[in-house]
Amino acid sequence: MAYNESTGVGLRQAYIAVRDDDGTMKVQGTVAAGTAYAGIRAARARALTVTPADPQRIYARGDDVNYAVFQEAPTETPSGELRTQQSDTDLIELITGSKDFGSGNMTMVPLSTNEIGTEDPVIIWGSRKAIDSSAAGLGTRVWETYILLNCSVYAKPPTFEDSQIGEFVWSISLNSSTVDHFGRSFSVATHGCTEAAYLLVKTRYKFFLDKFTGDDSQTEFTLTKGASTIYNDANSPVLCFVDGVQTNPSSVSAAGVVTFSSPPALGASIVVQSEYSD
Secondary structure, rough: OOOOOOEEEEEEEEEEEEEOOOOEEEOOOOOOEEOOOOEEOOOEEEEEEEEEOEEEEEEEEEOEEEEEHHHHHHHOEEEEEEEEOOOOOOHHHHHHOOOEEEEOOOOOOOOOOOOOOOOEEEEEEEEEEEEEOOOOOOOOOEEEEEEEEEEEEEEEEEOOOOOOOOOOEEEEEOOEEOOOOOOEEOOOOOOOOOOEOOEEEEOOEEEEEEEOOOOOOEEEEOOOOOOOOOEOOOOOOOOOEEEOOEEEOOEEEOOOOOEEOOOOOOOOEEEEEEEEEE
16 A cells, blocks of 8 residues: 555654765764664754745746746755754764763763865764545555655754753755665666656555674674564565665564575675554
8 A cells, every 4th residue: 555645743763874985874983793783863853844845936937028938957955953952972082973972971062173075974864754635545554754865964053042941953955865765776767867866655554774883704684673573564565685686585573583595795885764553
Protein backbone atom coordinates (compact mmCIF):
# COMPACT_ATOMS: atom_id res chain seq x y z
CA MET A 1 0.00 0.00 0.00
CA ALA A 2 1.43 3.40 -1.00
CA TYR A 3 0.88 6.38 1.30
CA ASN A 4 0.63 8.93 -1.48
CA GLU A 5 -1.84 11.21 0.31
CA SER A 6 -1.08 12.32 3.86
CA THR A 7 -1.52 15.25 6.22
CA GLY A 8 1.15 15.86 8.87
CA VAL A 9 1.89 18.01 11.89
CA GLY A 10 4.83 18.92 14.12
CA LEU A 11 8.37 17.54 14.26
CA ARG A 12 8.93 14.33 16.20
CA GLN A 13 12.68 13.77 15.79
CA ALA A 14 15.66 15.11 13.86
CA TYR A 15 19.17 13.70 13.38
CA ILE A 16 22.37 15.17 11.96
CA ALA A 17 25.47 13.38 10.68
CA VAL A 18 28.59 14.46 8.83
CA ARG A 19 28.35 13.55 5.14
CA ASP A 20 30.96 11.08 3.91
CA ASP A 21 32.66 11.22 0.51
CA ASP A 22 30.23 8.61 -0.86
CA GLY A 23 27.22 10.73 0.15
CA THR A 24 26.22 8.59 3.13
CA MET A 25 26.52 9.37 6.85
CA LYS A 26 30.12 9.35 8.06
CA VAL A 27 30.72 7.14 11.08
CA GLN A 28 32.43 9.23 13.76
CA GLY A 29 35.11 7.88 16.08
CA THR A 30 36.00 4.24 16.55
CA VAL A 31 32.87 2.16 16.07
CA ALA A 32 33.13 -1.61 15.86
CA ALA A 33 31.68 -3.46 12.89
CA GLY A 34 28.11 -4.45 13.61
CA THR A 35 27.57 -1.33 15.76
CA ALA A 36 25.07 1.14 14.39
CA TYR A 37 25.81 4.82 13.87
CA ALA A 38 22.96 7.27 13.35
CA GLY A 39 24.57 10.68 13.85
CA ILE A 40 23.44 12.91 16.72
CA ARG A 41 19.85 13.59 17.61
CA ALA A 42 18.94 17.28 17.70
CA ALA A 43 17.18 17.06 21.06
CA ARG A 44 14.14 19.20 21.79
CA ALA A 45 13.79 20.01 18.10
CA ARG A 46 11.04 22.51 17.37
CA ALA A 47 11.12 22.89 13.60
CA LEU A 48 12.86 21.69 10.46
CA THR A 49 11.96 23.96 7.57
CA VAL A 50 12.97 23.97 3.91
CA THR A 51 12.40 26.89 1.56
CA PRO A 52 12.87 25.90 -2.09
CA ALA A 53 14.50 28.45 -4.38
CA ASP A 54 12.14 30.23 -6.74
CA PRO A 55 12.53 29.41 -10.43
CA GLN A 56 13.61 32.00 -12.93
CA ARG A 57 10.65 33.48 -14.79
CA ILE A 58 11.56 35.10 -18.07
CA TYR A 59 8.78 36.96 -19.82
CA ALA A 60 8.48 37.38 -23.56
CA ARG A 61 6.95 40.72 -24.48
CA GLY A 62 5.78 42.28 -27.69
CA ASP A 63 3.17 44.78 -28.79
CA ASP A 64 3.06 46.08 -25.22
CA VAL A 65 1.90 42.74 -23.72
CA ASN A 66 3.37 39.58 -22.20
CA TYR A 67 2.67 36.70 -24.56
CA ALA A 68 4.75 33.89 -23.03
CA VAL A 69 6.69 33.02 -19.90
CA PHE A 70 9.67 30.68 -19.64
CA GLN A 71 10.24 28.93 -16.31
CA GLU A 72 13.89 27.97 -15.89
CA ALA A 73 16.06 26.48 -13.17
CA PRO A 74 16.64 28.65 -10.08
CA THR A 75 19.84 30.66 -9.76
CA GLU A 76 19.90 30.05 -5.99
CA THR A 77 19.80 26.94 -3.82
CA PRO A 78 17.11 25.94 -1.30
CA SER A 79 17.57 27.13 2.28
CA GLY A 80 16.15 26.13 5.63
CA GLU A 81 16.63 26.03 9.36
CA LEU A 82 16.55 23.65 12.26
CA ARG A 83 15.35 25.11 15.56
CA THR A 84 15.84 23.47 18.94
CA GLN A 85 15.17 24.56 22.51
CA GLN A 86 18.26 22.76 23.77
CA SER A 87 21.88 23.79 23.44
CA ASP A 88 23.94 20.65 22.79
CA THR A 89 27.73 20.94 22.90
CA ASP A 90 28.21 17.59 21.11
CA LEU A 91 26.01 18.78 18.25
CA ILE A 92 27.88 22.09 18.07
CA GLU A 93 31.18 20.19 17.86
CA LEU A 94 29.87 17.85 15.14
CA ILE A 95 28.55 20.62 12.91
CA THR A 96 31.09 23.40 13.42
CA GLY A 97 34.24 21.35 13.94
CA SER A 98 34.94 23.32 17.13
CA LYS A 99 36.24 21.45 20.16
CA ASP A 100 34.98 21.43 23.73
CA PHE A 101 38.02 22.60 25.71
CA GLY A 102 36.33 22.50 29.10
CA SER A 103 37.03 19.99 31.85
CA GLY A 104 35.06 18.21 34.55
CA ASN A 105 31.46 19.40 34.53
CA MET A 106 32.38 22.53 32.59
CA THR A 107 32.03 22.72 28.80
CA MET A 108 33.48 25.48 26.64
CA VAL A 109 33.10 25.62 22.88
CA PRO A 110 34.00 28.43 20.43
CA LEU A 111 31.36 29.96 18.14
CA SER A 112 31.62 32.30 15.13
CA THR A 113 35.19 31.18 14.54
CA ASN A 114 37.61 31.78 11.67
CA GLU A 115 36.75 28.24 10.47
CA ILE A 116 33.29 29.27 9.22
CA GLY A 117 32.96 28.09 5.63
CA THR A 118 35.32 25.14 6.07
CA GLU A 119 32.91 22.90 7.99
CA ASP A 120 32.14 19.41 6.72
CA PRO A 121 28.85 19.05 4.83
CA VAL A 122 26.14 17.24 6.76
CA ILE A 123 23.06 15.09 6.25
CA ILE A 124 19.95 16.06 8.21
CA TRP A 125 16.73 14.12 8.50
CA GLY A 126 13.59 14.86 10.45
CA SER A 127 10.23 13.11 10.81
CA ARG A 128 6.71 14.11 11.73
CA LYS A 129 3.58 12.12 12.35
CA ALA A 130 0.78 12.25 9.81
CA ILE A 131 -2.46 10.58 8.82
CA ASP A 132 -3.27 8.88 5.57
CA SER A 133 -5.83 11.09 3.84
CA SER A 134 -6.56 8.77 0.91
CA ALA A 135 -9.95 7.15 0.53
CA ALA A 136 -8.51 3.65 1.03
CA GLY A 137 -6.64 4.32 4.27
CA LEU A 138 -8.33 7.42 5.66
CA GLY A 139 -7.24 8.14 9.22
CA THR A 140 -4.38 5.58 9.37
CA ARG A 141 -1.28 6.88 11.22
CA VAL A 142 1.70 7.29 8.90
CA TRP A 143 5.00 9.22 9.04
CA GLU A 144 6.62 11.81 6.79
CA THR A 145 10.39 12.40 6.70
CA TYR A 146 12.59 14.99 5.04
CA ILE A 147 16.16 13.90 4.23
CA LEU A 148 18.47 16.83 3.45
CA LEU A 149 21.26 15.20 1.49
CA ASN A 150 24.10 17.71 1.34
CA CYS A 151 23.94 20.71 3.66
CA SER A 152 26.09 23.52 4.89
CA VAL A 153 24.99 24.63 8.35
CA TYR A 154 25.71 27.77 10.38
CA ALA A 155 25.14 28.11 14.12
CA LYS A 156 22.93 30.95 15.42
CA PRO A 157 22.97 30.56 19.23
CA PRO A 158 19.99 31.63 21.35
CA THR A 159 19.60 35.04 22.90
CA PHE A 160 19.49 35.43 26.67
CA GLU A 161 16.21 37.24 27.36
CA ASP A 162 13.95 37.65 30.35
CA SER A 163 10.82 35.47 30.34
CA GLN A 164 11.83 33.79 27.05
CA ILE A 165 13.14 30.33 26.19
CA GLY A 166 15.96 30.86 23.73
CA GLU A 167 16.00 28.68 20.62
CA PHE A 168 19.23 27.47 19.06
CA VAL A 169 18.86 27.98 15.30
CA TRP A 170 20.90 26.16 12.69
CA SER A 171 20.76 28.04 9.39
CA ILE A 172 20.88 25.56 6.49
CA SER A 173 22.00 25.87 2.88
CA LEU A 174 20.96 22.87 0.80
CA ASN A 175 23.30 21.79 -1.96
CA SER A 176 22.48 19.35 -4.73
CA SER A 177 23.61 15.75 -4.43
CA THR A 178 24.24 13.24 -7.20
CA VAL A 179 23.56 10.33 -4.81
CA ASP A 180 20.70 9.50 -2.45
CA HIS A 181 21.09 8.73 1.26
CA PHE A 182 22.06 5.13 0.40
CA GLY A 183 25.03 6.30 -1.66
CA ARG A 184 23.25 5.20 -4.84
CA SER A 185 23.62 7.47 -7.85
CA PHE A 186 20.50 9.34 -8.89
CA SER A 187 19.25 8.18 -12.26
CA VAL A 188 16.34 9.08 -14.48
CA ALA A 189 15.30 5.41 -14.55
CA THR A 190 15.08 5.08 -10.74
CA HIS A 191 14.57 8.60 -9.40
CA GLY A 192 13.40 10.61 -12.41
CA CYS A 193 16.40 12.96 -12.01
CA THR A 194 20.19 12.95 -11.74
CA GLU A 195 20.53 15.44 -8.86
CA ALA A 196 18.44 16.44 -5.85
CA ALA A 197 18.83 18.51 -2.67
CA TYR A 198 16.37 16.68 -0.43
CA LEU A 199 13.89 13.82 -0.30
CA LEU A 200 10.38 13.36 1.03
CA VAL A 201 9.81 9.86 2.45
CA LYS A 202 6.42 8.51 3.56
CA THR A 203 6.29 5.40 5.71
CA ARG A 204 3.70 3.40 7.64
CA TYR A 205 5.78 3.41 10.84
CA LYS A 206 8.52 5.61 12.30
CA PHE A 207 11.53 6.13 10.02
CA PHE A 208 15.14 5.46 11.01
CA LEU A 209 18.49 5.46 9.26
CA ASP A 210 21.59 3.53 10.37
CA LYS A 211 25.15 3.32 9.04
CA PHE A 212 27.60 0.47 9.60
CA THR A 213 31.14 -0.29 8.41
CA GLY A 214 32.04 -3.77 7.16
CA ASP A 215 35.10 -5.70 8.36
CA ASP A 216 34.99 -8.75 6.03
CA SER A 217 33.87 -11.04 8.89
CA GLN A 218 30.77 -9.55 10.53
CA THR A 219 27.45 -10.79 9.13
CA GLU A 220 25.04 -9.56 11.84
CA PHE A 221 24.22 -5.88 12.27
CA THR A 222 21.94 -4.64 15.06
CA LEU A 223 19.86 -1.55 14.32
CA THR A 224 19.74 1.43 16.68
CA LYS A 225 16.04 0.82 17.30
CA GLY A 226 16.53 -2.90 17.85
CA ALA A 227 14.90 -2.68 21.28
CA SER A 228 11.71 -1.57 19.51
CA THR A 229 9.64 -3.56 17.02
CA ILE A 230 11.28 -3.55 13.57
CA TYR A 231 9.03 -4.17 10.59
CA ASN A 232 10.04 -5.97 7.42
CA ASP A 233 7.24 -6.72 4.99
CA ALA A 234 5.99 -5.59 1.59
CA ASN A 235 4.54 -2.36 3.00
CA SER A 236 7.39 -1.57 5.42
CA PRO A 237 10.57 -3.15 4.07
CA VAL A 238 14.02 -2.90 5.63
CA LEU A 239 16.21 -1.48 2.86
CA CYS A 240 19.91 -2.36 2.89
CA PHE A 241 22.61 -0.91 0.63
CA VAL A 242 26.25 -1.97 0.58
CA ASP A 243 28.54 0.52 -1.19
CA GLY A 244 25.51 2.01 -2.92
CA VAL A 245 24.13 -1.30 -4.19
CA GLN A 246 20.89 -2.69 -2.81
CA THR A 247 21.70 -5.94 -1.02
CA ASN A 248 18.92 -8.03 0.44
CA PRO A 249 19.78 -9.51 3.84
CA SER A 250 19.19 -13.19 4.46
CA SER A 251 17.04 -12.29 7.49
CA VAL A 252 15.78 -9.41 9.62
CA SER A 253 14.57 -10.14 13.13
CA ALA A 254 11.87 -8.20 14.97
CA ALA A 255 14.64 -7.31 17.43
CA GLY A 256 16.44 -5.45 14.66
CA VAL A 257 19.25 -7.87 13.78
CA VAL A 258 20.03 -7.68 10.06
CA THR A 259 21.94 -10.72 8.83
CA PHE A 260 23.75 -11.05 5.50
CA SER A 261 24.59 -14.42 3.97
CA SER A 262 28.19 -13.31 3.46
CA PRO A 263 30.12 -10.58 5.33
CA PRO A 264 30.42 -7.16 3.68
CA ALA A 265 33.99 -6.33 2.72
CA LEU A 266 36.46 -4.47 4.93
CA GLY A 267 35.54 -0.80 4.95
CA ALA A 268 32.23 -1.37 3.13
CA SER A 269 29.58 1.33 3.58
CA ILE A 270 26.40 -0.33 4.87
CA VAL A 271 23.26 1.82 5.07
CA VAL A 272 20.00 0.45 6.48
CA GLN A 273 16.67 2.23 6.37
CA SER A 274 14.03 0.75 8.66
CA GLU A 275 10.63 1.38 10.21
CA TYR A 276 9.90 0.80 13.87
CA SER A 277 7.37 1.34 16.64
CA ASP A 278 8.10 1.79 20.33
